[in-house]
Amino acid sequence: MPNSVTICNKAREMNVRVRQDAIVRSLRRNGTSTVDALAEEVGASRRTVLRDIGALRNEGYVIHSDVGRGGGLQLDPQSMQTRAKLSVPEVFALLISVAAMRAAGNLPFSELADAGLAKIEKALPSDKVKDLCAFLECLHIGQLSPLQNLSGMGKMDPDLLGAFEAAFLGRHFIRFDYRDAKERKTERQVEPQAMLILPPLWYLVGWDPARDDFRHFRMDRISSPEAVLTTSFRRRHVPFEDDVCPYSELHPELRSSHSC
Amino acid sequence: MPNSVTICNKAREMNVRVRQDAIVRSLRRNGTSTVDALAEEVGASRRTVLRDIGALRNEGYVIHSDVGRGGGLQLDPQSMQTRAKLSVPEVFALLISVAAMRAAGNLPFSELADAGLAKIEKALPSDKVKDLCAFLECLHIGQLSPLQNLSGMGKMDPDLLGAFEAAFLGRHFIRFDYRDAKERKTERQVEPQAMLILPPLWYLVGWDPARDDFRHFRMDRISSPEAVLTTSFRRRHVPFEDDVCPYSELHPELRSSHSC
DNA sequence: CAAATGGTGACAGAATTTGGCACTACTTCG
DNA sequence: CGAAGTAGTGCCAAATTCTGTCACCATTTG
Numbered sequence: 001m002p003n004s005v006t007i008c009n010k011a012r013e014m015n016v017r018v019r020q021d022a023i024v025r026s027l028r029r030n031g032t033s034t035v036d037a038l039a040e041e042v043g044a045s046r047r048t049v050l051r052d053i054g055a056l057r058n059e060g061y062v063i064h065s066d067v068g069r070g071g072g073l074q075l076d077p078q079s080m081q082t083r084a085k086l087s088v089p090e091v092f093a094l095l096i097s098v099a100a101m102r103a104a105g106n107l108p109f110s111e112l113a114d115a116g117l118a119k120i121e122k123a124l125p126s127d128k129v130k131d132l133c134a135f136l137e138c139l140h141i142g143q144l145s146p147l148q149n150l151s152g153m154g155k156m157d158p159d160l161l162g163a164f165e166a167a168f169l170g171r172h173f174i175r176f177d178y179r180d181a182k183e184r185k186t187e188r189q190v191e192p193q194a195m196l197i198l199p200p201l202w203y204l205v206g207w208d209p210a211r212d213d214f215r216h217f218r219m220d221r222i223s224s225p226e227a228v229l230t231t232s233f234r235r236r237h238v239p240f241e242d243d244v245c246p247y248s249e250l251h252p253e254l255r256s257s258h259s260c
Numbered sequence: 261m262p263n264s265v266t267i268c269n270k271a272r273e274m275n276v277r278v279r280q281d282a283i284v285r286s287l288r289r290n291g292t293s294t295v296d297a298l299a300e301e302v303g304a305s306r307r308t309v310l311r312d313i314g315a316l317r318n319e320g321y322v323i324h325s326d327v328g329r330g331g332g333l334q335l336d337p338q339s340m341q342t343r344a345k346l347s348v349p350e351v352f353a354l355l356i357s358v359a360a361m362r363a364a365g366n367l368p369f370s371e372l373a374d375a376g377l378a379k380i381e382k383a384l385p386s387d388k389v390k391d392l393c394a395f396l397e398c399l400h401i402g403q404l405s406p407l408q409n410l411s412g413m414g415k416m417d418p419d420l421l422g423a424f425e426a427a428f429l430g431r432h433f434i435r436f437d438y439r440d441a442k443e444r445k446t447e448r449q450v451e452p453q454a455m456l457i458l459p460p461l462w463y464l465v466g467w468d469p470a471r472d473d474f475r476h477f478r479m480d481r482i483s484s485p486e487a488v489l490t491t492s493f494r495r496r497h498v499p500f501e502d503d504v505c506p507y508s509e510l511h512p513e514l515r516s517s518h519s520c
Numbered sequence: 521c522a523a524a525t526g527g528t529g530a531c532a533g534a535a536t537t538t539g540g541c542a543c544t545a546c547t548t549c550g
Numbered sequence: 551c552g553a554a555g556t557a558g559t560g561c562c563a564a565a566t567t568c569t570g571t572c573a574c575c576a577t578t579t580g
Contacts, residue, residue, distance in 0.1 A: 034524090034525070034526090035525080035526065035527090036525090036543080045535075045548050047528095050526080050527065052528095053526095054527090065525090065526055065527090067524085067527085068523095068526085069523065069524045069525065070524080072526090073526085099526055123540085
């Protein structure tokens with residue numbers, strides 16, 4: 001009771017966070033406002049509002065102020081921010097999505113999207129950032145060929161991303177059922193070495209120990225994926241064609257935004 | 261000084277937030293840990309750590325616990341979350357990016373990406389959500405034709421998104437320089453009515469008052485865009501082809517996730 | 521100059537957080 | 551079974567932080 005109820009009450013009543021949000025909303029709505037007007041609106045003292053303004057500025061909000069008669073506070077609309085809590089798989093999904101679209105060549109506003117993603121990355125715990133880098137190293141992008149069958153990509157198994165993450169990062173095998181172009185079904189167990197995007201088709205490049213060679217698997221033909229613990233896993237040099245390059249090379253800014 | 265210094269000190273020293281982050285990091289690193297070990301590590305009392313654990317659970321972290329000898333706390337790795345502060349244009353860019361990729365048909369993990377976006381949307385101030393809905397209403401997606409020239413899309417003007425947002429939401433004209441297929445340059449001033457994606461090409465559909473008709477503009481041929489105040493703006497029914505449908509119709513879940 | 525406005529410093533009282541203690545419930549080990 | 555180790559709860563006083571009040575400064579406008 002004391003834990004949960006305290007927190008609930010806090011959220012309902014006049015929390016610091018709630019008050020600051022109210023200030024931001026008011027500034028957004030009215031365009032410009034004075035400290036005293038804000039104080040009355042949120043039901044706090046002038047001093048407290050000024051303290052909150054300072055805190056908001058520290059958090060990155062850009063609040064212009066004019067002193068003197070006719071002056072007031074004004075929130076820069078571009079500095080409006082939102083706090084979102086994302087799980088790690090969601091971040092991975094967003095990152096891969098944007099990467100894939102850049103690969104397909106039709107990504108406008110990519111600078112903004114990347115800026116957003118970089119912020120999300122920075123908010124990740126540092127160990128997860130390392131994982132993310134390792135994952136991006138495995139992501140390779142090929143050239144879009146106009147001659148390809150563009151409608152051929154089906155739906156992927158929703159469990160695939162989780163299995164990938166576990167397999168790539170934890171150096172596990174990945175086991176799955178595969179349905180090839182001739183509808184033959186086999187069960188595979190490979191070491192995942194890279195992810196390859198040849199728009200609009202996605203492939204898993206894996207080392208198949210049973211066949212002692214690399215194999216490409218179209219992701220939409222994979223079902224029931226599963227990460228399997230292994231001890232013998234090692235990174236191998238994947239022999240890509242000349243027109244395929246790693247995503248991290250195409251867009252180095254993602255890697256330079258953090259330490260690894 | 262008191263404002264900024266107080267806040268800085270708080271961030272440096274043992275804030276509630278800092279302590280809870282430390283707990284999460286420790287659990288993540290050690291895999292499993294007891295309350296007492298955590299208390300010693302973060303320099304707080306056992307009681308406080310337990311309160312923090314409760315708060316973290318309230319925030320959505322999944323923390324398993326085993327009682328009895330050999331028990332302890334364990335953080336579910338899938339529940340790791342990141343707090344990112346995104347500006348509104350960044351959210352727009354991410355949303356449009358994912359929308360476009362779904363349109364192109366090669367979006368794996370779209371459920372996860374959407375879940376992430378929905379969370380971001382929920383964190384937006386409510387007035388911005390309304391704007392976002394209005395914007396998505398204007399976004400239309402066409403069928404990908406294999407016969408199209410797929411390498412034709414150039415780079416868009418980075419100011420375009422900002423001008424769009426202002427124009428769509430504030431019901432402004434949008435003014436820009438346009439370079440048509442025959443390299444003729446004209447200056448246009450239109451009421452933006454829709455955004456159309458025929459992968460990989462993007463178009464602005466505008467009502468041109470000077471010509472009293474709709475016009476399509478390829479976005480990569482627009483330069484120096486600018487929102488211009490107007491009083492006569494009104495929404496018009498854009499006569500799309502049969503194979504074009506609004507994005508909000510294709511993916512209604514984005515709209516049902518909030519109130520508007 | 522007077523009025524209006526943003527901004528700072530200091531301090532006492534209000535509110536919240538923290539620590540300590542006693543206690544319960546459960547599990548494992550001997 | 552009993553002892554020990556563990557998560558979890560309730561309560562209260564102490565510590566800490568937040569808030570309001572007041573005095574004051576700097577700048578701009580009329």
